[in-house]
């Protein structure tokens with residue numbers, strides 16, 4: 001019986017990689033639901049190719065258009081809309097596995113619903129875990145859910161830990177490419193364009209995560225993600241710059257053995273590992289030829305060049321409420337940068353000022369997290385000089 005998937009964020013970059021694997025292994029995987037936000041052209045094509053029972057889009061107007069197209073094309077996918085529909089497909093009895101690949105905080109409620117419903121969750125949506133670490137991990141522990149990390153570094157650590165599941169490692173080392181601005185003169189950073197910031201040297205990804213890699217906020221979010229996934233204090237999670245993106249992360253044991261997972265930078269490897277776990281399937285990724293790749297180099301990150309990483313590391317060592325604020329402010333600032341309303345350096349300013357201006361708040365329920373998230377977004381919007389969101 002094939003695994004039945006609900007793919008949240010099907011029209012994105014993780015969606016593309018996941019569906020490439022589904023197409024390679026129709027005997028192992030079938031698609032129950034595909035979701036998108038506004039890209040209904042692409043979702044329509046995906047519905048014709050993968051024939052899901054359900055598709056979900058942002059609003060009623062988009063749902064009506066997609067329904068009409070599918071009907072005209074003879075495809076009987078049911079089209080739903082809105083945040084509640086995402087939650088409904090994530091916990092539906094017709095699916096076994098939820099691929100959480102929505103970008104940003106919008107992925108939190110469906111991911112939490114999947115955890116409570118005891119699903120196997122392939123987690124790409126790191127923002128969900130950053131916002132709700134304690135709550136999501138507790139929901140997984142209290143149900144039959146299984147949380148499998150897809151983020152390449154966390155998937156690497158998961159694979160390294162699998163060889164000694166009963167032994168706690170001493171430290172984790174997350175590798176980071178350093179993004180497109182690793183060596184760019186600092187004084188020129190304020191004039192970089194969104195396209196320059198999105199030109200990641202090694203990975204092709206959505207625009208939000210690409211900007212996060214350019215500021216290295218991505219690595220800060222990943223330290224918080226690792227802290228929860230592997231129950232490891234942030235002080236014992238190190239970040240190392242590794243521009244080749246071949247070593248995806250490492251685990252250090254008490255005897256100073258260091259285990260690493262390597263591979264060409266292609267998300268189909270970690271997604272295939274998680275989809276097939278504990279088996280292995282062909283991912284379509286080129287074999288890694290260590291005799292032909294660039295020399296593997298490692299260095300400590302420069303926190304003056306990457307102030308967003310410094311802010312995130314400070315938050316990682318603190319309570320969970322500040323993680324919600326960090327994430328919310330970053331989402332607002334990155335969206336404003338991508339829209340041309342802020343400069344690249346403004347991202348750090350907005351995140352830092354939002355953190356400074358937020359009093360300590362609770363984060364022990366979805367409602368409390370959503371409330372903190374809303375307040376932080378409003379503050380960050382104001383600090384970005386934008387009109388309040390409706």
Ligand SMILES: NC(=O)C1=CN([C@@H]2O[C@H](COP(=O)(O)OP(=O)(O)OC[C@H]3O[C@@H](n4cnc5c(N)ncnc54)[C@H](OP(=O)(O)O)[C@@H]3O)[C@@H](O)[C@H]2O)C=CC1
Pocket residue numbers: 008009010011012013014015035036037038039040100101102103104106124125126127150151152203204205206207208209267
């Ligand atoms: N891309 C990668 O290689 C990696 C990504 N990740 C993480 O995976 C997640 C997805 O990243 P990526 O695929 O690059 O992102 P993309 O921007 O490529 O795709 C995002 C997806 O989320 C949907 N979406 C956006 N906003 C909403 C919303 N408010 N409600 C519902 N759906 C929404 C989009 O729909 P639409 O197309 O209609 O806008 C799209 O399907 C992120 O959290 C990222 O950090 C982690 C590791 C690697």
Ligand SMILES: CC(=O)[C@@H](O)[C@H](O)COP(=O)(O)O
Pocket residue numbers: 151152153175176177178179203209213218219245267
């Ligand atoms: C592919 C992936 O997992 C991204 O989250 C990745 O981490 C981006 O690369 P850097 O963060 O190393 O720039």
Ligand SMILES: [Mn+2]
Pocket residue numbers: 151152153222
């Ligand atoms: Mn990553």
